[in-house]
Amino acid sequence: MKKVRGIYIKNSAEIALMREANRIVSVVLDALGEAVAPGVPTMRFEEIAQDMCRQFGVQPAFQGYGGFPYALCCSVNEEVVHGFPSRERILREGDVVSFDMGVVYERFYGDSARTFAVGTVSDAARDLLDATRESLHRGIAQAQPGNNLYDVSRAVQEFVEARGYSVVRRFVGHGIGRKLHEKPEVPNFVPSGMAGPVLKPGMVLAIEPMVCAGTCEVEILEDKWTAVTKDRKLSAHFEHTVAVTHEGPVVLSVS
Template identity: 55%
Template structure:
């Protein structure tokens, strides 16, 4: 069931989005060689709670941490660990979610730590721009397929691939609501976008093929061919005047 959000609900979601964006900025500033992903997780939980919100991911379907930290060939859902040390040249994807007065915000970004390779930096640029193009297509009257097509066309023209096993999603009183928001598709197809719909648009882009596999931990998703991956995400409100990014300023 597709839920359109009321003005009251949107106010709460704007605040949830603001908190997520602020936390993601702080985590980006803390990233450095030698820090562990568990340290980032502790920082994120403290900041989220100090802002009057709750970590959205902690305990969600059994996930044991407050953020997801996915490194290099890891696509999404990496589990923070005191044994996982960030190193020079790593690509680190950080996914942050917060619940504020019962409503969710969700954003993710991938960062190069120190001197990353030219391929890695190009992957980041393409993935971030593909998100911008997906958001630009998220206009009232357009369809979900227009978003996916905008992302896919740009990514594949750059020689990269979009992950097909995972997608963006509706968001509101639940972290994941209908509809699914794939990062591929055909223009003019799928659900028509209406004002009040809030969705998380999140391209996951691989330097190699689009196939992925899940680690034995049941969470960490990585590229099947070992290639690098990047992930950018914003929570977006559809309005009559165009898309409003509720997690704006996160990166």
């Protein structure tokens, strides 16, 4: 593994290990999505994630990371990221719930996130989820060798803001590999006065739009982890781990 401007370049064998790590994450997210329903306590999703990590023989990537106590980030409605699973928090019809999941497989990390509708949701909630998911696809399409990293950021930001939504600025995507968070940071907006790195084959990025129905400003709750929208309006979060290759972007976090 070599570095370019501090960014790790993975070889084909390393990317193959990351593909498996991310495949496992995708399978876990599939199972979590199937379990989403009104009346389910959010701790149930933590139990599913823990059970599946044991079945696959992998380590939950988030548990213990910086002191985070769970395998799963489970964020409901106005919770943007890093929400705690809870036996007291019961999903209700019309909620949206985001799952952010990571594992360690053969010393390499996988990381992906999805937001799900709970039962029948409002048109506004459905539109937010659709826009966030599509903004991720728009960003991934720009992860081409020779492009600037901020081409990814611009694609997300322009798509989201053209639809009247905002992108969170406090949290960003990231490089990923033998560490959960590597260089470069992958913002969902174009930072002013900064030049992003040129994308090269072998770079692996966790691209993760966090999109809000209202303000992009967030607050951290008393648990010191859960980030919520300052205006308490809905938020959605989608993430894929993507390898930059000579043939273009390859999404690793698929089943």
